Amino acid sequence: MGSMKNPTKSRFWSLCLAGALVLAVAACGSADQAANENEAAGAQAAQPAVTTDATPVPELRTNDAGAVVVTQEEMLRMIDAGTAPMILDVRTAEEYAEGHVPGAINISHDELADRLTEIEAAKEAGLIVYCRSGRRAGIAEALLLGQGYVDVQHLEGDMLAWLEAARPTEKQ
Numbered sequence: 079m080g081s082m083k084n085p086t087k088s089r090f091w092s093l094c095l096a097g098a099l100v101l102a103v104a105a106c107g108s109a110d111q112a113a114n115e116n117e118a119a120g121a122q123a124a125q126p127a128v129t130t131d132a133t134p135v136p137e138l139r140t141n142d143a144g145a146v147v148v149t150q151e152e153m154l155r156m157i158d159a160g161t162a163p164m165i166l167d168v169r170t171a172e173e174y175a176e177g178h179v180p181g182a183i184n185i186s187h188d189e190l191a192d193r194l195t196e197i198e199a200a201k202e203a204g205l206i207v208y209c210r211s212g213r214r215a216g217i218a219e220a221l222l223l224g225q226g227y228v229d230v231q232h233l234e235g236d237m238l239a240w241l242e243a244a245r246p247t248e249k250q
Contacts, residue, residue: 141219141232143216143217143223143230143232144219144220145207145216145231145232146229146230146231147231147232148232148233148234149234150233150234150235150239150240150245153165153179153233157179157180157181162181162206163204163206163229163231164183164197164203164204165179165182165183165205165206165208165233166185166197166206166207166208167179167183167184167209167237168185168209168214168215168217168218169186169187169209169210169214171186173210173237174250175250177247177248177249178248178249178250179237179240179245179247179248180247180248183196183197185197187209187214187215187217190218190221190222191221200227201225201226201227201228202228202229203229204227204228204231205227205229205230206231206232207219207232208232208233208237210236210237210238211237211238212232212235212236215233215236216232
């Protein structure tokens with residue numbers, strides 16, 4: 079009888095072992111969680127405080143090609159202030175000669191891929207693209223973005239809206 083194990087004692091030690099395992103696993107999770115919370119708190123502390131009375135920044139709109147949309151009014155203000163980036167008219171040479179946005183240069187959308195060296199300066203500095211109605215400008219914008227141009231913008235409404243609003247034009 080001395081060699082027989084006490085079932086109550088075995089259950090007690092099994093429960094103690096199981097309890098110790100549960101505590102060990104829980105402690106590891108708490109340590110990891112605490113470390114993550116400390117990292118998050120440190121990251122938040124590194125962020126500058128945001129005040130609620132600041133003027134909200136308008137959300138940038140992009141078109142299907144991924145270009146940021148610039149309103150007609152914004153474009154005109156930049157032209158008047160002399161701060162407009164390169165303005166690229168991607169219509170045909172004939173359309174361009176009939177009238178274009180002041181200061182715009184002309185490279186037809188179907189020639190653009192072969193003439194990128196002419197606008198290399200705009201790769202980092204940025205440019206605003208337009209055509210008659212938007213289709214050709216979208217093609218050009220997708221090409222430019224694909225070639226690594228970082229600040230490609232689109233004139234909202236293109237030339238049709240520019241003319242409809244009786245905005246200034248230049249003729250060649």
